[in-house]
Amino acid sequence: MKLPADKRQGLRRIKRESILSLLDLSFVKRAAARGAAPVRAANDGWHSRDEAIMGTAIRVELWCEDARAAQAAMAAVMDEMHRIDRAMSPHKAESELSRINRDAGRTAVPLSDEMYGLIERALVFSQLSDGAFDISFASVGNLYDYREGTEPDAQAFERGRAAIGWRHLVLDPKARTLRFAREGMRIDLGGFAKGHAVDNGAAILARRGITNAIVTAGGDSHILGDRRGRPWTIAIRDPRREGGVVAVLPLEDTAISTSGDYERFFERDGVRRHHVIDPRTGLSPDRIHSVTILADDGLTTEGLSKSLFVLGLERGMQLVESLSGVDAVVVDAAGALHYSSGLLGSSPNAVDRARP
Numbered sequence: 001m002k003l004p005a006d007k008r009q010g011l012r013r014i015k016r017e018s019i020l021s022l023l024d025l026s027f028v029k030r031a032a033a034r035g036a037a038p039v040r041a042a043n044d045g046w047h048s049r050d051e052a053i054m055g056t057a058i059r060v061e062l063w064c065e066d067a068r069a070a071q072a073a074m075a076a077v078m079d080e081m082h083r084i085d086r087a088m089s090p091h092k093a094e095s096e097l098s099r100i101n102r103d104a105g106r107t108a109v110p111l112s113d114e115m116y117g118l119i120e121r122a123l124v125f126s127q128l129s130d131g132a133f134d135i136s137f138a139s140v141g142n143l144y145d146y147r148e149g150t151e152p153d154a155q156a157f158e159r160g161r162a163a164i165g166w167r168h169l170v171l172d173p174k175a176r177t178l179r180f181a182r183e184g185m186r187i188d189l190g191g192f193a194k195g196h197a198v199d200n201g202a203a204i205l206a207r208r209g210i211t212n213a214i215v216t217a218g219g220d221s222h223i224l225g226d227r228r229g230r231p232w233t234i235a236i237r238d239p240r241r242e243g244g245v246v247a248v249l250p251l252e253d254t255a256i257s258t259s260g261d262y263e264r265f266f267e268r269d270g271v272r273r274h275h276v277i278d279p280r281t282g283l284s285p286d287r288i289h290s291v292t293i294l295a296d297d298g299l300t301t302e303g304l305s306k307s308l309f310v311l312g313l314e315r316g317m318q319l320v321e322s323l324s325g326v327d328a329v330v331v332d333a334a335g336a337l338h339y340s341s342g343l344l345g346s347s348p349n350a351v352d353r354a355r356p
Contacts, residue, residue, distance in 0.1 A: 049074040053081045054089070054194060056218035062205060063212040063228055073208045077201040077215060084200070087115070088193040090142065100178060101138075101186050108170075108177035116176050118299075119169065122192055125303035126166035129319065132310035133303050134279035138188035139163035141277045151273060159184055161282035190275075191220060191306065195257060195298030198222040219258040219305075220298050226252040237262075239289035239331055246337060247329060251294070257301035259309050260290035278310045287312045292329040293320070294343075300326065313338060 047070040048061040060077050064070035087096045096115050103109050111119070125133040140160035143152035152160065163184035170179040189196075194217040201215035202222035212225040214232055223232050231250035238244030239262050249256070259276055261284065271286075278285050291308045293301040304326060308316030313332055320328045320340050327342040 047071070047074065049078065051078050051081070053078070054085045054197065054217060055091075056194065057216070058197075059214075059216040060201065060205075061214050062210050062224075064210060069208070073205055073210055076204050076208070080200050080204060081197050081217070084193060084197045087112070088118075088189050090138070090188050097187070097189065104178050104180040105183060105185060108172060108175065108179040110175070110177050113176070116171070116178075118189060118192065118196060119178060119187075120171060121299055122189070122303070123166060123169065123171070125307060129303075129307035129311060131166060131279055133307040134164060134166040135187045135189060135192065136164050136166055136169060136185055137277040137279045138186040138190075139184060140282040141188060141275065142186055144273060144275075146273070146275060149268070151268070157282060164279045164282065166279070191218070191257065191259065191302045192299065194218055194220045195255070195300075195302035197298075198255065199298040219260070219263065220255070220302060221257075222255045222298050223251055223253060236290070236292050236329060236331075240335065246331060249292075249294070249329070249343075254294050255296060255298045255301045256292065256294050257298065257305045258290055258292040259305040261286075262289070276306060276309050280310075285310055285312070287333050288316075289331045289333060289335070291316070291331075294327045295323075296325055304328075 168181035235245045293305040327340040330338040
């Protein structure tokens with residue numbers, strides 16, 4: 001994670017509501033509502049493009065002197081987002097993910113190299129987090145309809161909860177197949193696929209010679225370089241105040257993901273049901289409002305943001321501090337902010353352990 005050394009004191013609480021947060025759900029709603037937006041080409045070399053893909057808002061902003069090259073680069077990123085959506089959407093019957101969910105309970109399903117690699121990496125995070133991150137959460141998670149505010153009945157919930165368990169996702173490294181060892185299992189890559197998408201988008205731009213850019217998919221962003229001599233500023237939204245901001249991070253050359261209980265949720269009898277599911281209980285954690293993770297890649301930021309959310313503040317921060325090049329900002333259930341040591345400019349993370 002790159003926080004410019006002279007900008008560490010720029011990490012600050014603010015009360016202004018005028019700062020655009022790239023991680024703010026209101027941005028997602030606006031972009032999704034309008035669909036694909038026309039390319040914005042500024043006279044100063046900055047270009048941006050917005051589309052609604054993967055059920056969220058996709059944004060690319062970059063600097064390039066050649067307007068045609070900029071447009072081609074942004075189009076290539078959007079094409080990649082559409083490709084990943086076609087392969088990994090649980091809502092598309094023809095996607096590879098849907099095929100897995102249909103067949104892996106009966107037989108070992110051959111996987112593409114891309115899907116095999118993502119599931120293999122997901123299982124690394126499951127092991128690292130003692131099961132707090134688990135893509136088989138979908139066995140319960142897919143039973144909720146957050147738009148309609150509906151939840152499964154007790155029997156369906158118990159069947160789904162019993163099907164969760166990352167250790168029962170059987171990968172065969174030789175045959176490159178996946179089999180579900182529990183009846184009723186389902187997987188969903190969710191934000192993990194979005195982290196993969198922003199990583200791929202940033203790699204596409206880098207191969208085209210773009211050195212100053214940001215690629216965003218909902219709460220996940222991958223940043224290349226800086227904003228031509230100054231850092232990118234990413235605002236973290238206030239989980240309970242629409243349009244509010246709790247912190248601003250000056251960043252360069254990093255990935256960042258935010259998971260919040262305000263993204264997809266409904267409330268019933270004073271209890272908030274949201275899209276982050278504790279795989280151990282099948283329920284939504286209630287000790288944290290949002291988690292922001294910074295690391296070198298979007299798969300790490302996504303895997304750890306969900307892990308910390310489920311583990312809770314103490315165990316989650318211990319995990320973050322044990323990993324090299326990873327930092328976190330947490331808003332707990334009382335609204336208090338917590339930062340990892342790297343963001344406060346203190347000593348490097350305590351344990352020199354390889355990241356997954």
